Amino acid sequence: MMNRILLIVCLTLLVQSPVLVAQKIDLRNYVIGEYDPNSNEIRLAEGRARAYWQKNGARFGEKVRYLALEVASVMPGDVIQPLWKNMINAQTGSGFLLPAQWNPGGMHCIMIYDNRAGTFVSKHGYLMVELPRRETLSRFGDYIALFVRTGAFW
Numbered sequence: 001m002m003n004r005i006l007l008i009v010c011l012t013l014l015v016q017s018p019v020l021v022a023q024k025i026d027l028r029n030y031v032i033g034e035y036d037p038n039s040n041e042i043r044l045a046e047g048r049a050r051a052y053w054q055k056n057g058a059r060f061g062e063k064v065r066y067l068a069l070e071v072a073s074v075m076p077g078d079v080i081q082p083l084w085k086n087m088i089n090a091q092t093g094s095g096f097l098l099p100a101q102w103n104p105g106g107m108h109c110i111m112i113y114d115n116r117a118g119t120f121v122s123k124h125g126y127l128m129v130e131l132p133r134r135e136t137l138s139r140f141g142d143y144i145a146l147f148v149r150t151g152a153f154w
Contacts, residue, residue: 033127035109037071042111045071045150046120049113052148057115066145067113068138071125074107112143 037045049069109125121143132138132147 032129035072035074035125035127036123037109037111037125041072041109042120042123045069045111046113048150049120049148050118053113053115060146064137064146065115066121066143067115068110068140068143068145068147069113070108070131070150071111072109074109074127110140110147112140112145 049067052069053067108128108131110128110131111125112121113119114121126140131149134147134149136147137144138147
């Protein structure tokens with residue numbers, strides 16, 4: 001009887017071990033709209049992404065293909081499209097509904113950097129109100145990327 005219990009426990013741990021050691025991925029979509037940063041912001045962020053990956057790439061290896069970097073802080077006057085519908089239906093950033101927490105200057109433009117190609121996946125960025133924690137895998141539109149904020153701190 002004891003051998004059966006031990007066998008069941010061992011098999012359960014064997015099956016669940018990939019889940020136990022895997023990094024958690026935040027699958028909520030942080031994107032509330034699109035934003036086009038200027039060419040200088042893109043150029044500077046691309047340099048920061050390359051430097052970050054050179055310094056930290058060995059730590060993450062092949063499991064991280066994309067980096068998410070903050071390219072620009074965005075003011076409400078810079079946004080052309082109406083965002084209320086997107087923000088009401090967003091999976092993150094619900095704090096904008098509370099007047100005490102809403103900071104209209106607190107929007108961010110995030111771009112996705114492809115480590116293999118050595119460039120951003122698009123010239124367009126994603127507009128966000130809420131950001132994930134640094135160095136966590138999170139969903140940004142169609143991409144699962146490692147969020148490194150500006151990339152300048154490492």
